[in-house]
Amino acid sequence: MTTTPAFSWAKDDWASLTEMADGFDEYRPPLSAALAGRRLELRCRVPGEAGTDFTLIHEFEAETLRWTVQDGAGTRDGSETYELFEMQPGLFFLHYRRSGEDHPVVVTMALDTDSGQATGTVGELGLRPEPHLARQRWFQGQLAGTDATGNGAHQRTTELIGHRVRYAYSSDDVYDHVYLNENLFTWLCLGGAELGVGDTDSATYWKLRDETYLFSWLEKNVGVEGMVLIDLAALRTVGIQFGLDQQSGDLVNLTMGAYAQDFGRVPGVDESRPRPA
Template sequence: MTDEVNLSDTSTWLPLDGLAPGFDASKAELSDDLDGRTFTIVDDRGTRITHTFGPGTVSWSYEPGESDPTTATSDTDDCEVIEVDRDLYYAQFPHKSLPNKAVTLILDLRSGHALSVISILGQASLGKTAVQMAFAPSLIEGIETTGEAPAPTNELIGRRVLWVYSNTHAYEHVYLSPHWYTWQCLAGPEQGLADTDANTVWRIRPGIYVFTWREKVIPCGSVTIADHRDQKAIRSHGVLFGWDETGTTPTHFTFGAYGRLISHTTHPVEFDPARPLDR
């Protein structure tokens, strides 16, 4: 009789660096559209961050506004840029001087809006995941501002989506509420594993969303941008950031996935998970 695998024994779950091989098979081709160009984003505190892109790099300069306690600084980091849609770019760069911090920058050159997601890797504690995230909407200097600014959204709630990352890796996501989603591995080294973790979703353009999650078992988090406009051919681009198996070295890698809507649950109004919490 074959020994049954104990899927509930989280001590046997793969570390983040164990998942990496082959997980990036569906990653999009990198874009050089921004090479040689400079963009300055300004948030509501008056903080200005200037980004100059080069082949595989970004040089940035951080000038805090009056209410921003962050120290002024600048550096050059390795950077990957992906074109999500026309005039919409996803830039991902870990800080080499602060290896426990990674930045995702969404630039919408059509609307003049930007969104920065700063992922900070620390240690998990009761009620706190290892990766914490900060979201900073901004405006791009020199581009006329049009349309709606990026903002948190409940538009994914109720959707169940199949995501295929490679010929080996496939997962499904069920978007439960403004705070929670459930994932299940359907194929790959984590097959049979599932959990419910914290998520945050922002709307960037109609049908295009930044979807982030923070896992509690594996010390990692992810920032993705997904185009849901064609629900039979969804496309996403993202990063995973967390500790390696030793728990001492940050692991950071980008990936892509192809998705499709499996089902969509519609709750009665009185039981809508997006309604304010009864407390």
């Protein structure tokens, strides 16, 4: 039986992000070059915020992409290496860093070329007053040249709430997630560098397809942005962690993948209330 070490809330007592991240790519799905040679234009907005329309263009090559943002402030662009994963036919998970910024900035999204819908975030570190805390700004978009409209955008979901799912990221690193409600989840390390460490953090859930979700969290202690595309039918995931090592201050920006075990759903409170005889 594994002996669990004593728990501490002090983040410097936790394994460093660099140590934690070592080996997290062992079970990561293979990279995809399926979009190489394609130019994809997204008509985007920030969900729920008027006046935030912008255009996001990606021109893919085999290992690099050129991105262009056009909005009310003008046009910005750059060329970056990227990581792309095709988790289901036509359903992609895309991640890249905008290296030309004066602080760490990453773009991460789920892109469905079949439906023409995309949902993602711009994640940032190094912002005052708490530069170690990751921030994220969500956006949604529709592919130009398709029939996709904002009415068909990915929707927030409660379908994961009540589930406990175990994720093996490597032959050593194993974590449980318990999805508590629309805003919170709990994670617990059962194997690996963070053994015995856990916390409850803010969470966001989107439904992409049947039994397929985009799940994201922001850690309040170490400050990580995490995002995972979860395929509960295939019991596979791909995702990212983006943060500053709490001990060295170095940037940790990784992609990862896991095999999942779903232990089922705990009934909601309305299903658990005693009923009159």
